[in-house]
Amino acid sequence: MNKILKKATTALLPVPAVLATVGKKDGGANIITIAWTGILCSNPPMVYIAVQPIRFSHSLLKESMNYAINIPTQSLLQTVDFCGTVSGRDIDKFRETGLTPLPAAHIAAPLIKECPVNIECRVKDIWSLGSHDVFVGEVLAVHYDEDVLTDGAFDLKKMDALGYAAGQYCATGDPLGRLGFSKRT
DSSP states (O other): OOOOOOOOOOOOOOEEOEEEEEEOTTSOEEEEEESSEEEEEETTEEEEEEEOTTSHHHHHHHHHOEEEEEEOBGGGHHHHHHHHHSOTTTSOHHHHHOOOEEOOSSSSSOEETTSSEEEEEEEEEEEEOSSOEEEEEEEEEEEEOGGGEETTEEOGGGTOBEEEETTEEEEOOOOOOOTTGGGOO
16 A cells, blocks of 8 residues: 655544533633543643634633543534534533533533543643643543443443544544453463
8 A cells, every 4th residue: 555645734533522611700611622632641640632822712721720621422422513613702602502510529610511521630731832732731530420430440332432533523432452452362
C-alpha cells in the first residue's frame, strides 16, 4: 500500500467528544463541546482540554480555574453537536438542552447528570500554543453512573462513548483486547 504525503495537521484520530462544564460568576454555568482533550499524566492524574481564546468558555475557565469533563453517550449526540455549534454568550445551554446540572464535590463547575462519567478538574497550568490554549487539569474526583460499572470497575462495553474524527462523530467502545493480551498464551 502506498502512503500519500499530506501537509501537517491534527491527524490523531479519533479523539473523544466530551462536554466540558465551567462555572460563571453569576452562579450559572456553560457547556462547551470539546474534541481536543486527553490524558497527560497518571500520577498525579492530569488531563487537559484545548480551547480557542475566542470561545466564551475560555474567559470563564481563566476566571474560575476549574472545569468538569463530562463523557456523553451516543444517545446525547445531538446535544453534543448543539453545544459545540452555539455560544453560551447567547443562550443557557443547560436550559436549551434539558441537561441537568449536578453539584460537584470539589469544584464550582457543575457535572452533567446525563453523562455517565464526570471528571472534576482544577486548572494547574495554561499553555498558549497558537490557535488553542491548553487548560491542564489536575483530576480531583471522578464520578461514575453505576450502570457503566461491572463489579465496581469501569466497563467500556456499557459506555457507548462518542468519538470525533475529521469533522465527523463516530462510535467508540468496542473492546478489542486487554493490555498485555499479546503476551498471554
